[in-house]
Amino acid sequence: MSAQEQEFAQVLRAVAERRPSLALETLDLAFLIALRVRGHGAQLASFSEVQLVDVFEQVCALIEPAAEQRKKRATYALARLREQRLLVRVDGHGVVRSGEYALTRLASGIVDFYLDEDVLTRESLTLLSATLRSSLQQIVDAAQGCERGDDASWSERVKGPLQVTVAELIAGIERRQRGLDGRQEEFQLEIRRLLEASWFEAIERCQSLLEATGATLRELNEILLRDSSVLLALLHDIEELAANSGATEAEQAALQVVDQVDRIVAWGGSRQRAWSEYFQYVHRYLRDVVRLDPTRALTQRLREQLSGNGRRFSLTVAGAPPIRLLRVVQPLAERPPVSRPRAQREREPAPDRGIDPEAVLTARVRSALDDGAASLADVTDRVNAEVDEAERFAMAGRVAQTTARIARAHAERERPWVQAGGEIEIEDWRLERARSGDEPGSSGG
Amino acid sequence: MSVDKGFAQLEDVIADADFPALDLALRRGRHVDREDGGWYVLLLEAQDHLEAFYRRYGCELVHKADGYFYLLPSGEQLPRRQLLAVDMLVGQALALLYLDPASIERGGLVAREQVIEQLVAALGSDALIGALLPRRKRQDEQVAQRLVRAKIGESIRRLAGLGFAELGAEEQIRLRPALLRFAEPVRGMAEPAEALAQLVAQGEVTLADALGEPSDETSAGELESPLEPELPEPYESDEDDDEANA
Numbered sequence: 001m002s003a004q005e006q007e008f009a010q011v012l013r014a015v016a017e018r019r020p021s022l023a024l025e026t027l028d029l030a031f032l033i034a035l036r037v038r039g040h041g042a043q044l045a046s047f048s049e050v051q052l053v054d055v056f057e058q059v060c061a062l063i064e065p066a067a068e069q070r071k072k073r074a075t076y077a078l079a080r081l082r083e084q085r086l087l088v089r090v091d092g093h094g095v096v097r098s099g100e101y102a103l104t105r106l107a108s109g110i111v112d113f114y115l116d117e118d119v120l121t122r123e124s125l126t127l128l129s130a131t132l133r134s135s136l137q138q139i140v141d142a143a144q145g146c147e148r149g150d151d152a153s154w155s156e157r158v159k160g161p162l163q164v165t166v167a168e169l170i171a172g173i174e175r176r177q178r179g180l181d182g183r184q185e186e187f188q189l190e191i192r193r194l195l196e197a198s199w200f201e202a203i204e205r206c207q208s209l210l211e212a213t214g215a216t217l218r219e220l221n222e223i224l225l226r227d228s229s230v231l232l233a234l235l236h237d238i239e240e241l242a243a244n245s246g247a248t249e250a251e252q253a254a255l256q257v258v259d260q261v262d263r264i265v266a267w268g269g270s271r272q273r274a275w276s277e278y279f280q281y282v283h284r285y286l287r288d289v290v291r292l293d294p295t296r297a298l299t300q301r302l303r304e305q306l307s308g309n310g311r312r313f314s315l316t317v318a319g320a321p322p323i324r325l326l327r328v329v330q331p332l333a334e335r336p337p338v339s340r341p342r343a344q345r346e347r348e349p350a351p352d353r354g355i356d357p358e359a360v361l362t363a364r365v366r367s368a369l370d371d372g373a374a375s376l377a378d379v380t381d382r383v384n385a386e387v388d389e390a391e392r393f394a395m396a397g398r399v400a401q402t403t404a405r406i407a408r409a410h411a412e413r414e415r416p417w418v419q420a421g422g423e424i425e426i427e428d429w430r431l432e433r434a435r436s437g438d439e440p441g442s443s444g445g
Numbered sequence: 446m447s448v449d450k451g452f453a454q455l456e457d458v459i460a461d462a463d464f465p466a467l468d469l470a471l472r473r474g475r476h477v478d479r480e481d482g483g484w485y486v487l488l489l490e491a492q493d494h495l496e497a498f499y500r501r502y503g504c505e506l507v508h509k510a511d512g513y514f515y516l517l518p519s520g521e522q523l524p525r526r527q528l529l530a531v532d533m534l535v536g537q538a539l540a541l542l543y544l545d546p547a548s549i550e551r552g553g554l555v556a557r558e559q560v561i562e563q564l565v566a567a568l569g570s571d572a573l574i575g576a577l578l579p580r581r582k583r584q585d586e587q588v589a590q591r592l593v594r595a596k597i598g599e600s601i602r603r604l605a606g607l608g609f610a611e612l613g614a615e616e617q618i619r620l621r622p623a624l625l626r627f628a629e630p631v632r633g634m635a636e637p638a639e640a641l642a643q644l645v646a647q648g649e650v651t652l653a654d655a656l657g658e659p660s661d662e663t664s665a666g667e668l669e670s671p672l673e674p675e676l677p678e679p680y681e682s683d684e685d686d687d688e689a690n691a
């Protein structure tokens with residue numbers, strides 16, 4: 001999983017853990033909208049409980065006039081909206097006195113969607129763009145005054161304004177763009193309704209609507225293209241100043257704003273292309289279908305034709321077969337026939353003359369004795385010097401046995417314990433070379 | 446016209462980079478409209494030269510006022526074929542959708558379900574199944590419906606290959622002006638029978654009687670068309686199962 005996918009999954013998991021859900025009926029939505037409208041009208045930032053109940057009763061009277069027990073319903077509605085974090089208590093007095101409530105950001109977003117106030121227009125875009133330009137210019141000036149290493153200044157005078165003021169202004173443009181998208185959908189529906197209602201008479205109205213919307217989009221796109229270059233140049237200046245002063249966070253904030261500006265410019269281009277296609281389609285429809293069939297008889301006649309009235313027919317089309325390109329034939333290479341291998345698989349056993357450890361030990365003991373070893377401890381020490389430490393204990397016994405066979409051992413009544421190399425101690429013998437006839441194999445042992 | 450646009454001679458047209466692909470597409474029955482961009486512009490600019498060029502092959506390069514071109518063979522030099530009965534039904538349903546103001550809300554985009562709904566509304570379910578599956582003796586309703594949907598899907602794909610529509614994502618179909626060819630017999634003020642006779646005389650259409658009642662299984666077009674796909678019949682086994690169960 002890539003880092004981006006991981007981040008995506010993490011965000012979803014975090015949201016799912018909080019188990020958010022929304023369930024709003026028309027009455028709830030109307031209540032929220034009424035609160036917003038009332039709040040704007042009376043310049044209210046929050047509402048008392050009495051005001052909330054009052055507004056709810058008015059909404060109820062309009063939308064559900066037959067509803068009874070309105071106060072009780074208002075109490076339930078308030079609880080429901082608070083649970084869903086659409087209303088929040090802002091006074092903090094708890095049970096001491098009745099509360100003050102305000103709409104949350106979530107509620108404002110929902111109300112904005114339904115009120116559809118924020119649609120991008122030439123005026124709003126020009127104003128937002130000019131404000132944005134002026135804010136960015138101020139940030140450039142501030143960035144020029146910030147010292148290298150003065151992180152507090154960079155954060156307060158550059159990063160903060162970029163992340164709050166500028167980002168909010170751009171988000172305002174994006175919100176209005178979404179509003180315009182919604183407006184266009186409605187507009188396309190309106191053209192359909194106009195044609196369905198009055199067909200031929202609707203041509204003029206449809207054309208004027210098409211041209212007006214096309215002109216608006218064109219104008220907006222022109223403003224976006226023109227202003228975006230200025231905005232991007234200012235952002236580039238900020239980014240450069242931040243990079244030169246090592247203010248990484250401010251540089252990142254500038255880059256994020258650059259992405260946002262790129263996005264709003266791309267929106268303009270894509271909407272204009274989509275509109276251009278739609279514009280051409282509707283114009284063609286008006287010209288080829290509506291104008292040529294003012295009484296809308298064609299649809300009816302075609303439906304009758306499809307239903308099977310009249311003689312059946314079939315359209316003629318050109319039907320040249322596709323060109324056949326024959327592939328070059330590659331002769332298959334001949335494979336050798338399958339046969340059994342003739343080599344002798346079974347091999348004759350060969351004698352394996354491995355090392356006889358006993359002969360090796362005898363040779364070593366004999367060599368030690370030849371070198372003048374006069375005691376068992378001496379022989380054991382010399383033989384064990386060539387053996388791994390783990391095997392020395394066992395080897396000491398074998399050395400004693402072999403030595404006894406090869407040499408003649410003399411032992412005192414009380415044999416002394418003597419160190420035989422390393423950590424091994426043995427009861428020692430004095431040794432004397434045996435005669436040749438006493439050696440292993442030459443006697444019964 | 447073509448001289449003004451830079452094609453002084455036929456040689457210039459043939460030397461155009463778009464010509465080979467356009468020529469092959471026209472010879473295979475493709476209808477070319479404004480949405481084909483470069484091809485349409487080339488046809489408009491070189492119309493005089495190309496009309497004379499294709500006439501030598503016994504074909505007419507037709508340019509309709511609705512804004513599309515196609516090649517209509519009249520002689521024997523270039524093969525021609527008739528659309529299958531199923532394609533004719535689906536083509537007329539698409540043409541009805543093209544005329545419907547509802548389709549302009551989405552810029553001429555319709556869903557495959559809308560085409561099926563249109564056919565059911567015009568013919569009724571039973572007649573539609575009967576028309577598309579004429580040879581099936583015993584039809585399990587579910588199996589037949591599935592088969593009809595598959596046949597309609599295949600037909601839309603064939604019509605898209607001829608430039609009557611364009612297939613988009615998620616079974617969306619973009620309707621194109623060449624669909625108005627399906628409405629030609631009922632377009633003018635004349636009686637449909639009279640208009641049809643005229644179209645037959647022009648070689649634009651062939652009457653089904655003359656083809657020996659073409660269905661999607663017996664049409665001459667199907668025999669002639671090398672592009673005709675074999676519709677998979679996974680449902681036979683279902684039928685066999687039914688019989689076994691019975």
